[in-house]
Amino acid sequence: MVDALKEQIVDLTDKVHHxxxxxxxxxxxxxxxxxxxxxxxxxxxxxxxxxxxLSDILKTLKDDSGSGIKLPSEEAPPPHY
Structure with a gap:
């Protein structure tokens, strides 16, 4: 009985440590x-x-240049489409 209790205590101690x-x-x-x-x-x-x-710079360049700089969404699709 005492040995069983000691074994349980050791087992519980190991579990707590883990x-x-x-x-x-x-x-x-x-x-x-x-x-x-x-x-x-x-x-x-x-x-x-x-x-x-970068978005602000691109908008500024587009507004200031008037040189045809377009956003990608404004570009015409390439000829192979």
């Missing part, structure tokens, strides 16, 4: 994913700002 290790690993993964998500969010904001800037 859960603690697993929890620590998951916390590390979550922290890494959170940092990655933050970096990606910053990159997306920078890319959106660059797209707005």
């Amino acid at each position: 859960l603690e290790v697993s929890s620590a690993y998951q916390e590390d993964v979550i922290e890494h994913l959170n940092k990655t998500l933050g970096k990606q969010h910053q990159e997306i904001q920078q890319l959106q700002a660059q797209i707005r800037l």
